[in-house]
Amino acid sequence: MTVLEWNEQRLGVTGTVRPVVTAPAEVLSQPSPPVDPSDPQIVQLAADLVATMRVSPGCVGLAAPQVGVAAQVFCVDTSGHPRSKICHGTFVLCNARIVSATRWERGREGCMSVPHLTGDVKRATRLTVAGQLPGTGEEVVIETNAFEARALQHEIDHCAGLLFLDRVPGPHAVYARKVYL
């Protein structure tokens, strides 16, 4: 199966919305352990992540540590976003790792788990990521760019216990974020 064909119905379980944890929660700054993608608990977590992302306005990605679970799992959906170029729709990856990253550009990022700050972060705009699909455990490789690439790097960072704040290039690259919703 390709990532493009994947959607949360493949998980076969209904997702439950979980509360999003915010910094300084310990789970956000600790590296998460790898998971067994076929573990029913991980399949449920995958469904819950997608469900929580769906109900959060403007949310295009969510990692397990953000719902308080130390696990290398995250979901992404950049469909319809104006800065999205290559887009693989909704997908969940387990144990994702970056295979190659090039063409670094600075952009301003915020995070649901750091609701009051934004920061300028350099990210690769050409990206190859490998990981496993939850349930089947099938190994997939995703080649992407632009906005989806940034989202993937942000979520992989969450699984490594890193926030965008750990990547800002200097003291004057962090800004107060007003809530515009």
Next chain:
Amino acid sequence: MGELAVTVIGHDRPGIIADVSEALARLALNLSDSTMTLLRGHFAMTLICTGEASASQVEQELAPLTAQGSLLVSVREVTPEVTPVGAGEPYVLSVHGADRLGIVAAVTRVIAEAGGNVTDLTTRLSDGFYVLLAQIDLPPGTDVAGLTARLEAVGRDLNVGVGLRPAEVDVF
């Protein structure tokens, strides 16, 4: 719980921030927001702290810093501000060119007339080359194209390049 605004300006040396923050800690003052930079080599720090100490107590505690006359300290009691919610869209304004008298005044006046509020500003002059970077909140519904045109006109008059772009924030 009161809020105090402290500014420290003067001759730079290692340890000023440690000295200031230790003095505040001795008075059980909590440092909330602060910013520090070197402006043309001068140490410049502004901070907001909260606690029970009065402005004069803080001035007294910081007195050793000002004793040699190389640092200027001011402490004021301030009223806590309510952070506005939902007002304005963030933009980044950049201006650069040969140094001319009145660049900042001309450009920020145009922003102010549009109801824009500067929330962060840095200007640097190096060897006759002037750079201004500002973060601006524009009121909802601002005619950004019109504002950009007015800024560009001011830029042409002063012979500097002016750019205004949305500070697009991607939230993950």
